[in-house]
Amino acid sequence: MKYPIYLDYNATTPCHPAVVEEMLPFFSEHFGNPSSGQHPFGWVAEEAVEVAREQVAGLIGAAPKEIIFTSGATEAINLALRGAVAGLKSKGNHLITLETEHKAVLDTMQVLEKQGFEVTYLPVQTDGAVSLNLLKKTIKAETILVAAMLANNETGYLHPVKEMAAIARERGILFFTDAVQAVGKIPVDVKALGIDMLALSGHKMYGPKGVGALYLRKSKPGIGLDSQITGGGQETGRRSGTLNVPGIVGLGKAAEIARQEFPTDALKLAELRDKLEKELLSIEGAHLNGSSDSRLPHVCNISFRGVSGKPFLIRINKHLAVSSGSACSSITDKPSHVLRAMGLDSETAVATLRLSLGKSTTEKDVDVAIDFITETHQKMKKGNPSGI
Ligand SMILES: Cc1ncc(COP(=O)(O)O)c(C=O)c1O
Incomplete structure (x- = not known):
């Protein structure tokens, strides 16, 4: 033993051997920058990134253009929460989340509180469940966003995000879910769940560390998202910075394997x-x-x-x-x-x-x-x- x-x-989780194998050529042989549109080094890298985008989208029932690659779920969560509320200030300043969220959500909410947003942290019952009635009662005219995780990272508890998202949608409120622990482990379909934004992470699904993605619903009405990292305008201007091609290729492969296995x-x-x-x-x-x-x-x-x-x-x-x-x-x-x-x-x-x-x-x-x-x-x- x-x-x-x-x-x-x-x-x-450890990287799946097939993930490592898929990533390796992108450290050396295919080292191009996907933004180098003038030569084949760039084209090969760009194509690999787009394949990965399709693989990640395929795992969660999204369209490839709805996937934004990030350095992990923490960044995806920051981008979703900070980026979405920035444009909604004129509509309201009230946000709702759960007491049992991951620190990436809770600490970001605290920062938003300092910026003048009001945050309600919904309590949970002894089994980890949150009352849907309480959610309904907590929503007010100023509420602009609800953030509730899909699966809790400590207990594995699965929140009824479909029902929560429906409550939010009926009232024209954005719904974000941290699905880091659920994606690649159980079926997750963003359209069936009716959610607007979702964060996922490579290293929780047998992919590499330091890479993740944000799903951002594209169907109308569109979601305004202020970029949090500015620069070269990668990821349609939403997340600047040269893409982590080996990591993204690994995340894509991990998504493909997860879907099968x-x-x-x-x-x-x-x-x-x-x-x-x-x-x-x-x-x-x-x-x-x-x-x-x-x-x-x-x-x-x-x-x-x-x-x-x-x-x-x-x-x-x-x-x-x-x-x-x-x-x-x-x-x-x-x-x-x-x-x-x-x-x-x-x-x-x-x-x-x-x-x-x-x-x-x-x-x-x-x-x-x-x-x-x-x-x-x-x-x-x-x-x-x-x-x-
Ligand atoms: C529920 C949940 N959200 C977010 C994160 C952060 O993910 P990452 O390590 O990709 O930044 C984790 C990782 O522990 C997590 O379990």
Whole structure:
């Protein structure tokens, strides 16, 4: 057995070998700048970027011209939120989002608050769900945008974005979704969901890091989007800067592979996840965070009462690469804001494992994880906190 076993696929995924293979020639042989329209070096690069645009669009039911390449989802989120509200100031200044969004959304909202926008952070129930009635009641004449994630990165909870988007659309309000954890894992169709803008990321779907995309609906009425990075006018002026051709080619290939493979992956991973979850929930004091009815197939989030969180996680990390929340919150070492919003106290929020499975996860990995977590918990139950 090779340790540690990786069960943190929501933090990042390895590049699929076919993705790496597809990218390699674009570092050296096909190194052209896609904006160099005068010679074949540029044409080859440009063509590769356009193929990738089609592949990414194809995965989410969009048209290629609706895809803007960025340096990742964080940038796509910034572009969507800052870029869209800038042009809507005369219409209103009220924005709505969820308390359990990723920091890329929450911190951007805080910046917008400083610029004079009013932001309502909708609370969630203990299962991670947000009330659609509350959303309706929160909308006012000044509301210009609703931002709600598709799948939560910590619990895997799937929000009813189709219903939320319909509520927004009926009232002429823009709807943005952070779909980073959902795209390439479950079916996501922007037209069927009725959303206006969506952010996705390469490294969460077996593509490279540092590349992502924003879907921007093109059908009428059009969406005004102020560029946030100005310069050479790439991406139809919406995102300047020489395109990351190898990264974009990799993202495109990852999208193509995901489209073919996610239905089978999802079935396999749901089976493994269910086994892992069932066994871990039989540990005394363990409980599941987030509804089990509406969530991603490969994630579970379990708190363990009766052990001190930090030492427990340190022990677990000896053999298992797992986290207690998002990779970003592990930088700050704070209890997860998602779990706190779902009503967990800080102590329990810290004594939590987010287990996310991926393509390479085997049944043996799951068996070893079950045994190791169960034994570690047994040894570290309160009264024996050092676990010796
Ligand atoms: C839900 C969610 N949104 C946004 C991001 C940021 O994506 P990126 O790493 O591509 O900037 C992440 C990554 O952790 C995420 O999980």
